[in-house]
């Protein structure tokens with residue numbers, strides 16, 4: 001996975017977004033006046049206590065749930081226009097592959113649905129993307145024949161077929177064991193480093209956030225809001241050697257302390 005495939009990317013602008021669920025006494029503010037920019041080609045992770053609104057923020061940007069107030073633009077377009085133009089790639093927590101389709105057919109499916117609407121769009125070769133994700137030998141297999149990590153890689157590859165400006169990932173590796181998780185995150189990093197999309201990546205893992213990100217958004221709960229944004233100054237390209245550096249450990253301390261402050265607890 002080394003040939004450079006640099007493409008034009010877009011950015012996300014979230015301005016004063018608020019969102020509540022429920023009515024009356026049960027009304028809860030899940031996002032309170034959240035503003036955030038994700039620049040072209042920037043990898044931003046969101047971390048924070050359970051229920052602080054991380055997934056809700058991602059869903060608002062993806063156009064899956066409307067904000068009560070505020071605006072979101074993707075590469076200058078409204079979310080509605082951006083989703084219509086396939087500018088947003090989404091990787092959910094579980095791979096959600098169709099079990100009766102091969103790996104190749106799963107990845108090619110979004111291109112084959114409503115082909116007419118794809119005129120003028122940049123489409124990536126599914127085989128090439130699968131190859132880059134180390135799945136070249138698995139193209140004719142069915143999801144049930146793959147490990148959980150491989151299935152999740154297929155889901156990530158599928159998100160790249162439309163060459164989206166923005167990639168939204170909601171804890172894509174959370175179901176994997178730690179060793180597999182590390183392997184998958186390094187694979188993603190390797191691919192992303194030569195396909196610099198604007199990424200919003202929700203995670204509960206501090207090392208994962210540091211390893212992948214340019215910036216880490218720490219959210220607080222009740223109401224869900226951005227508490228702090230931490231710059232990750234580690235040089236790129238990054239490899240697993242980064243874990244052993246003093247700079248990585250220092251950053252880990254900073255992020256964990258910030259999380260502890262946010263949670264008002266001593267253990268994260």
Ligand SMILES: Nc1ncnc2c1ncn2[C@@H]1O[C@H](COP(=O)(O)OP(=O)(O)OP(=O)(O)O)[C@@H](O)[C@H]1O
Nearest residue numbers: 021022030048049050051052053054055056057224
């Ligand atoms: N559709 C919904 N209807 C009502 N409440 C909801 C809905 N979706 C989310 N919530 C509530 O909004 C809050 C934020 O949820 P969200 O899933 O965004 O948090 P999160 O930070 O991603 O949590 P986790 O880390 O546990 O995945 C939670 O209290 C949740 O119960």
